[in-house]
Amino acid sequence: MNASSSIRKKLVRVVMATTFAALLVSVGLIIAYDLRNYQRSLVNDLSTQAELVGHMTSAALAFDDPRLAGENLALLRTRPTVNAAAIFDENGRLFASYSAGKEATTFPSRPEAAGARTEGNAVLLFRPIVENGETIGTVWLRAENRMLARTLDYLAIALGVMLLAMGTAYLLMRRMGRVITVPIVAVTEIARDVVATRDYSRRAPRLGNDEAAELADSFNAMLTEIEQRTRELEDSNGEIVREAQERSRAQQEVMRLNEQLEHRVDERTMQLALANAELANAIDEARKANQAKSAFLSSMSHELRTPLNAILGFAQILTSESLPTTEAQKKEFASHILKSGRHLLTLINEILDLAKVESGTITLSMEPVALGEILTECQTMIEPLAAARGIRVLFPQQAQVDHVVLLADRTRLKQVLLNLLSNSIKYNRDAGAVVLGCQQVSRERLRIAVQDTGMGLRPDQLDSLFQPFNRLGQEAGAQEGTGIGLVVTRRLVELMNGTIEVSSSPGVGSVFTIELGATSPQVSQAGAFEAAAPALAADDQGTPHLLLYVEDNPANLKLVEEIVRFRPDLRLIAAGDGPLGLSMARAHHPEIILMDLNLPGMSGLEVLAQLRREPGMRDIPVIALTANAMPRDIERGIAAGFTRYLTKPIDIDKFNEAIDLTLAQLRAQKGAAS
Template identity: 60%
Template sequence: MSRRRSLPQKLLGVVMLVTLAALLVSLGTILAYDLRAYHQSLTADMTTQAELLGHMSAPALTFDDQRLAKENLALLRLRPKVNAGAIYSARGQLFATYVAPGLDVQVPQAPRADGVAFVNGKMLLFRRIRDNGEVLGTVYLQADYEILSRFSDYAMIAIIATLLALGIAYLLMRPLNKVVTQPVLAIADVAREVVETGDYSRRAPGTSNDEVAELAASFNKMLSVIESRTRELENSNSEIAREAEQRSKAQQEVMRLNEELELRVHERTLQLEQANSELALAMEEAKSANQAKSAFLSSMSHELRTPLNAILGFAQILTSEKLPSTLAQKREFASHILKSGRHLLTLINEILDLAKIESGAVALSLEPVALQEILQECEGMVAPLADQRGIRLLFPDACTANVTADRTRLKQILLNLLSNAIKYNREAGSVVVDCSPGGPGLMRVSVQDTGMGLRPEQVKQLFQPFNRLGQESGTEEGTGIGLVVTKRLVELMGGTIGVTSSQGAGSMFWIELASTEPTPSRIDPDAESVPPLPRHAQGEPATILYVEDNPANLKLVEEIISFRPDLKLLSAPDGHLGIELARAHQPDMILMDINLPGLSGLDAVKLLHTDPRTAHIPVIALTANAMPRDVEKGLAAGFFRYLIKPINIDEFTDAINSTMSFLARREEEGSTSK
C-alpha cells in the first residue's frame, strides 16, 4: 500500500513541478533562439564580409594585382574568428591566400559552388565575385563555428539556473506552505476529533482573515447547528429539511458561478491568443519591410555605382597626364562615359517614376491616342537595340484603334515591354507585337518574345520591385522596377496588365485599355497671327541668347553652338540682364534656365511675352526641373519648347532646328502677307 502524501507535500510538489516546467520551457526557448540567432548572424556576417572582400578585390582580379588582393585579405586579421581566406581567379586558380597567425589551415586549391558549409566546427563559405554581370573570381572564407561550445555553455547555465531556482522555490515554499495549509489542517484536526469523540462543542480556531477563516467559521457554525439539532432532533425535522434545501441552492449557485468564470477565462484566453497572433503578424511585416529596405539600398548602391564607376574611371583617364591615350581611345572612352551617363539617367528616372507613383504625384492627361502612331514611334526607337542582337521585330501593319490614355506614359509602357522582350530574348530571336480587341470596350496590345520564358513561381513575383524578370543571374542591367512602374501606370489609366509564359518557349506581356474614338483637332481660324521677323541677310548667322547662371552649363552650350557656323551665341547670368539683352539685340530665339538668381525663368518668360519688343521671340526652357508638373507649368507659362538637363545633344539640336524652321516659315508667311 502506497504511503499517503499530506496536503503540504502535494502543494510543495505542484509548485516545484510548475517551476521546473516553466524553467525548462523558458531556458529551452532562449537557448534555441540564441543558437539560431548566432547561426544567422555568423552566416550573414561572413556573407557580407565575402561580398565586401569580393568588391574590394574586383580591381585586383581585373588587373592581375596579387599584391592588392593579399592586402585586402590581410584585413581579415581584424576578424579574429576568421581562420583563413582565399581569392580565386575566374579560371578557378588560387590567386591570393590568407591564414590567421598561429594557425595551420589548409586552403582549398580550387573553388566550389556558392554556398555555406559547416565541417568540424568550421564555417566554409564560397562567394562569386561579379562586376557588371561578369564573374571575375571567387572569395573563400573559413571561420570558427562555435555553436556546439555555446550549446554546452548554455546547457550548463540552464542546469545551474534550474537547480538554483528549484532550491529557492523549495526554501520559499516551506514557510509559505505552513501559512497556507496550517488553517486547513487545524480544521481537519477538529473535524477528526469530533468524528472520533462525538463532542460537538469543539471549535476550529480562526487563525487568518481569508477564505479559510470563512471556512473555519462555517465549520464552527455547522458544529453549533449539529449540536443544536442533536438536542432538538425530534422538533426540528422540518428546519433541517429547509436548511438542506438552502444548502443545495447555494451549491447550484456556486456551480453556476464557476461555469461563468470558466467561460470568461476561456474568452479571455481566446482574446490573448488573437492578440499574440496579431503581434506576431505585425513583427513579421516589420521584418519584411526591413528586408525590403535593405534589398532596395543594396540594389540601388550597386546599380548606381556601376555606371558611375565607368564615368569617373574613364574621365580620370582622359584628364590624367600620366595616362596618355590616342584619339581613338579618347573617342572610345567618351563613348563609354556617354553610354554610362545615359544608363545612370535612365535608372534615376525609373526611381523617380516609382517614387512619384507611390506618393500619388503623377498627373496623367487622358485623351484619345492612336495606337498606330505610338507603335510606329516605338518601333523606330527600339529597332537599333534589336538589330544589335539580331532580333526580328514584327509590328502590326494596320492598327486603327484608339485608346484612352496619357500619350507620353503609354509610350513609356510600350517601350519598357519592348526593351524587356529584346533584352531577355535569345540571340536571333523575334518579338511579335499585336493589337486586338480585348473585353467589352477594351483594346489589347501584346508583346511576345521567344526567350527562355518564366517558371510559375517567377511569374508570381514578376511585378515586385527589383525582380528583373526573375533573372537570378543578374547579368542584365537595371533597377528591376520597370515592370512595377509599368503596372501602376497602366492601372492609373484604368487598364490592366498581364503575362503568360511557357518555360523554354517565351513570354507574352499584354495591356488592356479602354477603346475610344479620336477627337478631331480644333484650329481657331481667327487666332491672331504672330508678327513676322525681318529676313536675315544672306549668310548672316541666327542669334541665340542663353540665360544661365552655371558656368559649366554655359560652356557646354557654347561648345555645342561652336560647331554651328549658322548660329551665334549671346549669354546672360541672370533673368534681369537676359531681358535687357533680348530688348537690345533682338535674338532669334532664347534658351532660358528656370532656377535663376533674382528673377526666375518662369517670371522672365512672362515679362518677355508682355513686352511688344520681345513678345515674338520663341523661348526654349533648358532646365533640370523634370517633374511632369514642372513641364506643364513651364509650357503654361509660355515656353516654346521644354528641354530637360542633362542635355541630349540630338534633342537639343532638333529643338534648335525645329525652332529655326518655325521662324523661317513665319518669316515667309510675313513676306507673303505684305
C-alpha cells in the first residue's frame, strides 16, 4: 500500500510538473510575443506620427513659423498615448512644443540621434525632418508606455489559467493513478521478496495486456538469468572498476581541455574586440582626414581662383582683337595682373611653407642673430605698407636692441616678424598704430610683442585663431590671403624652441607675443563702395540694360567694368557688400544682378534669399559670379535659386553668353505676358 501510494504521488508530481512546465513555456511565449508586438506597434505608430508631423511642419521650418508648427503639434491631442512632442530646427534649437497635460513638461535641450528608446514609463522617439534630401529639423515624441500594466494583466490571466489547469490535472491523476500503479506494485513486492530470500523461482503475476504486463514478463525472464549473470558479473567486476577509473581520468582530461579552449576563446574574443575598436578608430580618422582634405581643397580653390580671375580676365582683354584698349588701359591692366600674380605667389609660398612644416621636411639653421639688424630690415619693408593707410609703426630705439642676440634661424625669424607686422597693418584701423616692443624675460629668454589698434577679437575667435583658413576671425572675403600665415608662424616659432601667445580686446586691439631663446644677459580693406561704369548712350534699340554687380574685390569689379564697357547695350552699377547691394536693387530695379558669394558681413546666398522674399525683386534673375568652383558649391548655388553659376577666373565669352541668354529669357517672358 505504501509502494502504491508512493508511485501514485510521484506520478502525480511528474504529471503536475510537466503540465506546469508546458503551461509556463506556452503562456510565457504568448505573453512575450504579445508584449513584443505591442512595443513594436507602439514604436511604429510613433514613427508614423513623427513622419507625419515632420512632413506637416517642414513648411513651418522653411518659413520660420513656430506658430504653425505648434498648431501641427497640437493635432497630437487625438493621440492620447502621446503626452509630449517638440520640433527642433536644423541648428538643434527648440522650435515648437506640445504637452498633453497641465503639469510642466521637460523637453530635451538638444535633439539626439534618430531612433526610439524607453525611459521609465515613457517611450522617446527622435526622427529627422528631411526635405529634398536635406535635414531641416528633428521631431521628438514622448508616449506613455503601458508595458508594465499590460504585463501585470497578462500575469494575472496566466496565473488563473495555470491554477485551473493544474487543479484539473491533479484531479484526473488521482482518479486514474490506480490503473497504472497496481501492476507495478505487484512486480515491486515480488522483487522485494526475491532480494530478501534469494529465491529466484518466484514470478510476478501478469495483470492485463498493457506495458505493465510486458514489464512483469520481462521481470520474470530477468529472474531466470540473474543467477548466471551474477557469476558473470562477479568475474567482470574487476574489469568494470578499471574501466570506470579510466573513464574518470578521461572525463577529467576533457574538462581540462574544455577550460583551456574557453580561455583561448575569451582571449581571441578580446583580441577581435580590440581589433574592431582599432579599425573603427582608423575609419573615423580616415573620415576626418577626408573631410579636412575636402575643406582644404575648397578653400584653396577659392583663394587661388580669386587672383587668377584678375590675371586671366585682364589677359583676355589685352589679347583680344575684338576688345581694343588704349595704352593707359594696357598699363593699368598689366598692373592688375602684376599685383594679382604677386598675391598668387604669396599664397603659393604660404601653402608650401605649411606643407614643409607639416611634413617635417623644413630645416632650420639655429645660430646667433642680431635682433637690431632684423628689426631694421623689417621696418624698411613694413613702413611703405603702413604709410599707404596712414598707420604709424613704432619700433624700439636702436640702442635698446643693438646688444640683443637671439638663438634662431635668421630667415625664419624675419618671416615670423614680417607676418605678425603685416597682419597688424592689414587688420588695423586707418590712421591707427602698430607698436613693436622687446622685454628681457630672463637671462636666456627674450619676449617680442606686436600690438595693434585694430578691432580686436572675441574669445571664441581666439580659440580657433591658429587654425588654417581662419583669417583672424574675419568673414570670408573681408581680407585677401589663405588664413594659414599664423599657422606657419606658430610652427616656425615652436621649431625655434619658442612660444607664441595672443591676447585681444574687442574694439581695442590685439597683442601677439613670441618668446625666444637669447644668447645674452581689423578694419577690412574692402569697404562698402558704389562704382558705376561710364554711362553709355542708348543704342538704336533703346535704353541700355541695367546690371547690378555686388563684389567686394576692386580688381574683380574693375575687370567686369572693362568687359561691360565694350557693350553699349549694357550699363553697370556696383555695390561692395550685401546690405548695400540690397539697397541699390530696391532703388534702381536692375534687370540682372551679378552676385559674388564671399561677401563681408552678409554672404551672397543670404542676399539672394532676401531678394526672393521681397515681392518687388523676387523675379530679378541673379547670376552667381564666384571663385567657389567645387561641384558641391555649384549644386548648392543652383539649388538656392541662382539663374546661372559662373566661376572665376571669368571666361569673357561665357560671361557675355550668360548675359545674352538671361536678357533673351526676360524678353520672352515680357512678350508672353503682353
